Amino acid sequence: MSSPDLNETPFNISVPESKISLLHEKLSLVKYPDELDGADWKYGSPLSDLRRLVERWKDPNGFNWRKVEAKLNEQLNGIQFTRDIEVSEHGYTGTLNIHYVHKKSSVQGAIPLLFVHGYNTAPSFHVVALSLPNFGFSEAPRKQGFRLTQYAEVCNKLMLALGYEEYVTQGGDWGFYITRRIAQVKAWHTNFPGAGASPPTIFSPGPLTYLRYILTPYTEGEKAGFERSEWFLKQGFGYNVLQSTQPQTLGFSLSDSPVGLLSWIYEKMHNWTDAYEWEDDEIITWVSIYLFSRAGPAASLRIYYEVVQANERTVPPSQKPTIPMGWSNFPKELRIYPRSWVENVGNLSFVSAAHSRGGHFAAHERPQELVEDLQKMFGKGGPAFAVVKSRDGY
Numbered sequence: 001m002s003s004p005d006l007n008e009t010p011f012n013i014s015v016p017e018s019k020i021s022l023l024h025e026k027l028s029l030v031k032y033p034d035e036l037d038g039a040d041w042k043y044g045s046p047l048s049d050l051r052r053l054v055e056r057w058k059d060p061n062g063f064n065w066r067k068v069e070a071k072l073n074e075q076l077n078g079i080q081f082t083r084d085i086e087v088s089e090h091g092y093t094g095t096l097n098i099h100y101v102h103k104k105s106s107v108q109g110a111i112p113l114l115f116v117h118g119y120n121t122a123p124s125f126h127v128v129a130l131s132l133p134n135f136g137f138s139e140a141p142r143k144q145g146f147r148l149t150q151y152a153e154v155c156n157k158l159m160l161a162l163g164y165e166e167y168v169t170q171g172g173d174w175g176f177y178i179t180r181r182i183a184q185v186k187a188w189h190t191n192f193p194g195a196g197a198s199p200p201t202i203f204s205p206g207p208l209t210y211l212r213y214i215l216t217p218y219t220e221g222e223k224a225g226f227e228r229s230e231w232f233l234k235q236g237f238g239y240n241v242l243q244s245t246q247p248q249t250l251g252f253s254l255s256d257s258p259v260g261l262l263s264w265i266y267e268k269m270h271n272w273t274d275a276y277e278w279e280d281d282e283i284i285t286w287v288s289i290y291l292f293s294r295a296g297p298a299a300s301l302r303i304y305y306e307v308v309q310a311n312e313r314t315v316p317p318s319q320k321p322t323i324p325m326g327w328s329n330f331p332k333e334l335r336i337y338p339r340s341w342v343e344n345v346g347n348l349s350f351v352s353a354a355h356s357r358g359g360h361f362a363a364h365e366r367p368q369e370l371v372e373d374l375q376k377m378f379g380k381g382g383p384a385f386a387v388v389k390s391r392d393g394y
Helices: 017-028 047-058 065-075 148-161 174-180 207-215 220-235 238-243 247-256 258-271 280-291 297-309 367-378
Strands: 080-087 094-103 111-116 125-130 168-171 187-190 324-327 347-351
Touching (some): 017 047, 017 258, 047 258, 047 280, 065 280, 111 148, 125 148, 148 174, 168 174, 168 367, 238 297, 247 297, 280 297
Parallel strands (some): 187 324
């Protein structure tokens, strides 16, 4: 491991008071739509839920952003930074100021882990979790064409700047697509491989796998996964179509209306989890971070447009990563396909036991299970043990 570049700046979350005052003013002027009798979640976020959350959000004695901000800064004290990252891949040039958390393990020989979502005895990890450009407290690109290649470049250059020449990754959602493209990674783990899964053919992964595929019946769990995937594509994919075609149109609404932003995000927080019992302040905190993000809510939509328009989501078999790949299988992920399909995503070397609970936000819903899977994959006896050769710690 090389010596780290110490050109980083300690960071504390500090939202200007003017933004908080404007939020409260807008919340006080909310105009709710009507709702059909008995609609519940069928048509989207329920009116009763939004009324309750908005009342909590705008009440100074209810949700208090300053208390949340102070708690986050306390939890991240001494491990929260920003640094400039130069982007120069594939014709895109510029410098972005990136926000990240760098939590170093006290265990000698801990493994550098890049955690992208876009969260320790056997083994331990030095964890680096960044706010992706366009999200959270990282700077947003100001030019068109910032795609997966550039996101991967930012992630890799951040790890190199921290002195990690070799490292492993964990990612879900966009983290799956981004980490799949980082060539320097020694092994990768995901909880969202269905995004790239496809049925085996006689050519890929090969005749033996194809023969096993056509002769092996689907398990009950795999059948349930097909149902979940079908539901998502028919009932839950509309957001993706809009954000990948006309993101700026939606961006006006999400930037100007905190209630609109709450409704848009809350629907996903409810539908994409496995009956996770969100606390009201937990929901409002998530939405507030989108609202108070450095670039604003509209920026978070643009990754969909750039990636889909460039057709970067699909990867030809010839470009399939060959490094060890791990998969944590949670039952309410958005797309869940059989193992034989996931083998077309990468060199599938580790598959967790089927977890009994967990959805798309597994790192938040079921963090302990996800950590245990990483320890099994990278620990002694695991398929990716000692893939990082420079195991001398910091």
